[in-house]
Amino acid sequence: MSAANISANDDELAFEQCVIRRDTRQLLVDGEPAKLGARAFDLLLVLIAHRDRVVSKNELLDLIWPGLVVEENNLQVQVSALRKLLGPQTISTIPGRGYRFTATLGAAKSTTAAPDPAGLASTSTSIMQLTDGRPERRAPDRIREPPALFGRDNDLAALTDLMRTNRLVTITGAGGIGKTALAQALTRTMAPAYSHGVGLVDLAPLTDAAQLAPTIASALQVTLGGVEVDGSPCDRERNPDDTALALTQALADRHMLIVLDNCEHLIQPVARLVSALLAKAPKLYFLATSQEPLKLQPEQIYRVATLDVPKITTLVEARQAGAVRLFENRAHAADARFVLNESNIAAVVDICAQLDGIALAIELAAARVQLLGVQGLRDRLGQRLFVLNGGSRVATPRHRTLRAALDWSHALLSAEQQAVFRRLGVMSGSFGLDASQQVAAFAEIDEWAVLDHLGALVEKSLVTVEANETGEMRYRMLETMRQFALERLEESGEQTATCERHLRYF
Numbered sequence: 001m002s003a004a005n006i007s008a009n010d011d012e013l014a015f016e017q018c019v020i021r022r023d024t025r026q027l028l029v030d031g032e033p034a035k036l037g038a039r040a041f042d043l044l045l046v047l048i049a050h051r052d053r054v055v056s057k058n059e060l061l062d063l064i065w066p067g068l069v070v071e072e073n074n075l076q077v078q079v080s081a082l083r084k085l086l087g088p089q090t091i092s093t094i095p096g097r098g099y100r101f102t103a104t105l106g107a108a109k110s111t112t113a114a115p116d117p118a119g120l121a122s123t124s125t126s127i128m129q130l131t132d133g134r135p136e137r138r139a140p141d142r143i144r145e146p147p148a149l150f151g152r153d154n155d156l157a158a159l160t161d162l163m164r165t166n167r168l169v170t171i172t173g174a175g176g177i178g179k180t181a182l183a184q185a186l187t188r189t190m191a192p193a194y195s196h197g198v199g200l201v202d203l204a205p206l207t208d209a210a211q212l213a214p215t216i217a218s219a220l221q222v223t224l225g226g227v228e229v230d231g232s233p234c235d236r237e238r239n240p241d242d243t244a245l246a247l248t249q250a251l252a253d254r255h256m257l258i259v260l261d262n263c264e265h266l267i268q269p270v271a272r273l274v275s276a277l278l279a280k281a282p283k284l285y286f287l288a289t290s291q292e293p294l295k296l297q298p299e300q301i302y303r304v305a306t307l308d309v310p311k312i313t314t315l316v317e318a319r320q321a322g323a324v325r326l327f328e329n330r331a332h333a334a335d336a337r338f339v340l341n342e343s344n345i346a347a348v349v350d351i352c353a354q355l356d357g358i359a360l361a362i363e364l365a366a367a368r369v370q371l372l373g374v375q376g377l378r379d380r381l382g383q384r385l386f387v388l389n390g391g392s393r394v395a396t397p398r399h400r401t402l403r404a405a406l407d408w409s410h411a412l413l414s415a416e417q418q419a420v421f422r423r424l425g426v427m428s429g430s431f432g433l434d435a436s437q438q439v440a441a442f443a444e445i446d447e448w449a450v451l452d453h454l455g456a457l458v459e460k461s462l463v464t465v466e467a468n469e470t471g472e473m474r475y476r477m478l479e480t481m482r483q484f485a486l487e488r489l490e491e492s493g494e495q496t497a498t499c500e501r502h503l504r505y506f
Contacts, residue, residue, distance in 0.1 A: 151322010176360025
């Protein structure tokens with residue numbers, strides 16, 4: 001049988017030292033039957049059938065457990081079982097995307113290789129793979145093809161300078177402002193500076209701090225204590241401190257940049273682990289994205305501002321602004337008939353201004369142009385939390401709707417911080433500290449507690465702060481945040497009391 005004729009539907013398939021017999025659902029390793037569960041066998045067949053591409057975790061869950069709702073950990077268990085049996089090189093983890101079968105497939109009893117449509121057999125998406133104890137540099141897909149950026153040239157230049165002189169840089173900013181896209185673009189330009197390359201680790205799916213070190217090890221494809229780790233539940237049996245220590249030992253001699261994306265929901269365990277790695281692995285560098293800083297001594301914080309919105313509505317000048325360029329790009333992608341011109345530029349600029357230059361909000365708004373038109377979209381932005389919900393299918397769940405992104409940020413607040421946040425929603429425009437204390441301090445929260453919670457909201461990028469011309473610090477909620485806060489205020493039953501306090505103060 002020629003390589004070109006090899007099909008994943010053949011009764012017998014071979015790779016490495018393994019043979020799959022589909023008719024008897026049997027796997028032979030070195031000629032001996034291997035013990036493999038039904039789900040793991042099904043998973044192997046699915047990955048082989050789709051070996052020309054990355055198969056997402058959601059797709060695998062639907063195919064392996066049709067009609068059932070199961071935890072993602074079940075998938076990780078089956079992947080771990082296959083790797084232990086077949087070797088870690090057989091299945092690659094593509095961080096943030098899914099898994100891919102990477103062994104060379106052939107017909108049984110033949111060494112002829114199958115065609116590799118994407119060239120994955122020769123180019124793994126792992127950042128670093130240990131081969132005979134030697135690290136081999138690889139470039140992951142997410143770093144190789146970052147999303148297009150608009151209006152971020154100055155940010156990239158500033159961050160590049162910071163990365164050259166600091167071992168830990170944290171990009172902070174509100175949810176949906178573009179921290180991840182900025183980090184991905186930065187890693188592409190910085191990769192040649194690190195002899196072991198760059199590793200990007202998405203922490204958003206993690207809910208258990210005990211899985212932090214195993215997840216990083218899995219993304220980097222390093223071993224902990226001689227055992228490859230893929231973040232599967234079996235790793236829960238290991239003491240988290242021991243796992244963290246094993247990770248520091250595995251990376252002790254590496255000269256690389258590790259990007260930890262979406263740290264805010266695990267901020268304390270991330271800070272502890274990064275602190276240990278900085279101390280024990282002197283050639284490691286870190287770039288973190290988070291809605292709040294890690295608060296470590298060597299940390300350099302870079303707060304990302306919203307995209308520039310033009311004040312001038314002439315077509316040529318408005319097109320220079322990042323917010324307008326992003327809207328035009330996304331609107332045209334959603335509807336090829338869309339053209340930014342003199343008749344709609346004023347409305348587009350107003351839309352970007354109403355959305356405060358928040359990248360995610362602008363992307364979601366542009367996707368609605370095909371349905372509503374520019375003017376129809378502009379007229380409905382007062383209900384943006386209901387209108388802006390048409391995000392990309394491949395985006396993370398919290399980035400598919402504007403409300404989901406805000407829910408993610410809101411859920412990270414304590415009950416007292418949530419109370420201050422929703423009460424400050426009645427403050428339109430900028431406000432001073434005294435005003436915030438008088439309006440938000442009642443019931444169980446006094447004026448000095450409001451000061452502490454306001455500081456936390458600033459740190460978590462839900463409230464902005466800047467000094468006016470007299471040096472007084474002024475605070476402000478972006479309008480999108482304010483609408484969300486007002487919704488929460490109405491739900492809490494505190495709206496009338498808060499508005500009365502606001503009226504009495506002003």
